[in-house]
Amino acid sequence: MRVLPLLLLLLLASCLDPGEPGNLVPRTVTEDAALPRLAINGTVLHAEAFGDPANPVVVVLHGGPGEDYRSLLPLQALAADGYYVVFWDQRGCGLSQRHDASIYSFALLLEDLEQVVDHYAPGARPLVFIGHSWGAMYATSFINEHGSYGGRIRGAVLSEPGAFTKAQLDAFLRRLMGSYDLFGEQLNDIAWSGQFMSADDHARADYLMMIQSANGAPAEHLDPANPEPRFRSGAVVHRALLELAEKEGFDWTTHLSSFEPTVLFLRGDLNEAANLASQQEMASSYRHAEIVTIHGVGHSMVWERPAEYVQDVRDYFARIGFAGGGR
Amino acid sequence: MIRPAFAVMALAGAAAAQPINFGAVPAEQTHVVQVSGGLENAFVASVGYGRGLSLAGRALVLTGDFTLPWAAPDLRDFEARVGVIAPVVESAEWKLSVELRPLVRGTSNQIARMTDLGLQSGLVLGYYTTRWFGGCELGLDWAAATYIESSARYRELDYAGAKDGWYASTGASLRGGLFGGHSFGRVEVVASAGEWRDLHLRPSTVPFFAAIGVSLRLPR
Numbered sequence: 001m002r003v004l005p006l007l008l009l010l011l012l013a014s015c016l017d018p019g020e021p022g023n024l025v026p027r028t029v030t031e032d033a034a035l036p037r038l039a040i041n042g043t044v045l046h047a048e049a050f051g052d053p054a055n056p057v058v059v060v061l062h063g064g065p066g067e068d069y070r071s072l073l074p075l076q077a078l079a080a081d082g083y084y085v086v087f088w089d090q091r092g093c094g095l096s097q098r099h100d101a102s103i104y105s106f107a108l109l110l111e112d113l114e115q116v117v118d119h120y121a122p123g124a125r126p127l128v129f130i131g132h133s134w135g136a137m138y139a140t141s142f143i144n145e146h147g148s149y150g151g152r153i154r155g156a157v158l159s160e161p162g163a164f165t166k167a168q169l170d171a172f173l174r175r176l177m178g179s180y181d182l183f184g185e186q187l188n189d190i191a192w193s194g195q196f197m198s199a200d201d202h203a204r205a206d207y208l209m210m211i212q213s214a215n216g217a218p219a220e221h222l223d224p225a226n227p228e229p230r231f232r233s234g235a236v237v238h239r240a241l242l243e244l245a246e247k248e249g250f251d252w253t254t255h256l257s258s259f260e261p262t263v264l265f266l267r268g269d270l271n272e273a274a275n276l277a278s279q280q281e282m283a284s285s286y287r288h289a290e291i292v293t294i295h296g297v298g299h300s301m302v303w304e305r306p307a308e309y310v311q312d313v314r315d316y317f318a319r320i321g322f323a324g325g326g327r
Numbered sequence: 328m329i330r331p332a333f334a335v336m337a338l339a340g341a342a343a344a345q346p347i348n349f350g351a352v353p354a355e356q357t358h359v360v361q362v363s364g365g366l367e368n369a370f371v372a373s374v375g376y377g378r379g380l381s382l383a384g385r386a387l388v389l390t391g392d393f394t395l396p397w398a399a400p401d402l403r404d405f406e407a408r409v410g411v412i413a414p415v416v417e418s419a420e421w422k423l424s425v426e427l428r429p430l431v432r433g434t435s436n437q438i439a440r441m442t443d444l445g446l447q448s449g450l451v452l453g454y455y456t457t458r459w460f461g462g463c464e465l466g467l468d469w470a471a472a473t474y475i476e477s478s479a480r481y482r483e484l485d486y487a488g489a490k491d492g493w494y495a496s497t498g499a500s501l502r503g504g505l506f507g508g509h510s511f512g513r514v515e516v517v518a519s520a521g522e523w524r525d526l527h528l529r530p531s532t533v534p535f536f537a538a539i540g541v542s543l544r545l546p547r
Contacts, residue, residue, distance in 0.1 A: 025486060193436055195434075195500070197498045200498075
């Protein structure tokens with residue numbers, strides 16, 4: 001009998017470590033020297049850019065919070081149009097460095113984005129944001145804070161932001177969470193999986209989030225036959241920002257009316273959470289905004305309908321006079 | 328002879344440690360079958376069997392139960408437990424019991440198939456009479472070792488380098504709750520509810536549980 005505990009300990013010691021990066025989730029930039037990176041503002045971001053660095057810049061902001069830019073990579077097609085297209089995993093997301101939840105604030109995220117912009121679009125280089133979901137909210141918070149950033153921000157493509165204010169966020173989350181079937185397999189899998197893995201470290205927390213967010217919310221109408229690829233979820237930042245929003249509230253509409261460029265809201269008509277009415281409400285906060293709808297697609301429009309999405313972006317760039325380099 | 332109202336309490340329960348009424352019947356040689364259901368990391372239904380024994384003058388109950396989430400039934404999602412619950416401190420109708428329940432649990436989702444060898448342990452403080460009983464419980468659910476086999480989708484879309492194999496101590500949760508029940512004849516009705524927290528005391532994925540069970544004591 002005395003041998004049994006020892007045997008059990010030996011067996012456990014021979015098991016893999018779920019918290020070891022590389023086992024269940026890929027390593028981040030701080031653990032894998034081969035990954036492309038950008039060190040700014042006390043963190044190291046997973047980042048890469050396509051095209052000629054001298055060209056007008058497109059800064060892509062992924063969704064979440066806590067997702068990554070992998071499913072937005074079809075936008076690198078814009079590099080062939082003469083743009084310098086920048087992809088980066090936001091702080092704590094994707095393959096970027098992980099941090100404790102206590103460091104996060106909306107002000108810190110604004111500093112991060114400012115330094116990303118200054119790095120990839122130095123001087124007076126013109127730029128446009130393309131923000132998807134949370135990324136569209138992030139871009140709006142920056143515009144609300146910095147306006148056109150000295151005339152450098154020439155426009156923004158905002159794809160299905162959830163909210164610009166706390167009240168809008170509450171309504172959005174009700175639509176999103178209310179779409180789950182209480183007795184459906186998806187919610188059942190999310191709930192049951194929580195017994196197998198607990199968020200005791202970044203790797204386990206991220207893996208659990210990847211399990212639980214694999215199919216998106218039903219209201220988003222992602223195509224199950226064409227799921228989005230992901231690098232790695234960022235569970236801590238996801239939770240931290242939602243808690244911040246709940247605790248501090250936010251209103252990123254206070255200065256949007258002074259932003260002169262026209263903003264494009266590019267949406268899919270199937271998304272019931274970021275529905276047309278919500279997009280119209282948010283668009284009305286900007287001085288000049290237009291809404292373009294891609295039909296027959298939900299929230300994963302960049303991944304599922306890349307050609308249409310990129311064409312709509314090209315058309316918008318033409319309308320606002322944001323020409324690629326050499327054009 | 329051990330006081331009534333002991334046996335049903337230990338069994339009752341799906342994943343939640345719904346108590347047995349140690350006060351209603353003599354525990355020795357008591358056979359109990361139970362069905363229960365509730366919200367316990369999913370909507371679940373359980374069947375179980377308990378056998379009361381007396382060991383060195385002390386009552387204990389051996390249990391076994393099988394649980395399936397019933398919403399969108401999928402036989403790859405399951406939990407099977409064996410266990411023992413035994414009072415360690417007694418004073419009249421009050422009993423402080425220890426429970427240990429080794430378990431095997433499975434799930435299959437878009438990312439992986441997982442099989443977990445775990446252990447639920449806990450302390451149950453209860454007041455047991457022949458007709459009524461109630462109390463509180465504190466427990467730990469430990470996923471001691473989990474075999475994880477990544478899905479083809481996860482490898483193709485997300486992470487090709489994911490390693491399949493046994494993983495040590497993938498998760499742990501704390502459980503705290505209240506229970507109460509009523510005995511009439513050979514039947515006991517038991518209800519329990521409470522909260523799940525992780526080891527940092529943050530709410531778990533499904534942060535609360537609630538279950539109700541009906542137990543039938545079989546003739547000796």
